[in-house]
Amino acid sequence: MKLSDRIKPISYLKAHTAEIVRNLAQQQEPLVITQNGEARVVIQDIKSYEQTQQTLALLKILALGMHQVEQNHVVTPGQVIDGLRRQQETG
Numbered sequence: 001m002k003l004s005d006r007i008k009p010i011s012y013l014k015a016h017t018a019e020i021v022r023n024l025a026q027q028q029e030p031l032v033i034t035q036n037g038e039a040r041v042v043i044q045d046i047k048s049y050e051q052t053q054q055t056l057a058l059l060k061i062l063a064l065g066m067h068q069v070e071q072n073h074v075v076t077p078g079q080v081i082d083g084l085r086r087q088q089e090t091g
Contacts, residue, residue: 007032007039024048 006029013020013033020043024031030044044052068074075083 003030003032006030007034009033010035010040013043 008020008031010033020031024043024045025047028045028048030042030048032039033041033043
C-alpha cells in the first residue's frame with residue numbers, strides 16, 4: 001500500500017462520502033484526510049480497524065511476556081505440569 005496515493009482533502013470526503021465508504025470496505029486500506037494541507041485524520045473500514053485492534057492486543061501480550069522473561073518472572077513447563085497435576089488431585 002502506497003500511503004501517498006491514499007490522501008484526500010476534507011472537501012473530497014464531504015463530496016464523495018458514500019463512494020469513499022464503499023471503497024474503504026472493498027480495498028481495506030486506510031485513507032488520510034487533510035485539512036488546510038495538513039494530515040488530520042485517518043479513516044478505515046471496520047474490519048481493518050478490528051484487525052488492527054487485535055494485532056495491537058497481541059503485541060501488548062507479547063511485550064508483557066518479553067518483559068516478564070527479562071525480569072525472570074517465568075515458570076518452567078515442568079512447574080506448570082506439576083501445578084496442573086496438583087489441581088487435578090485436589091479437584
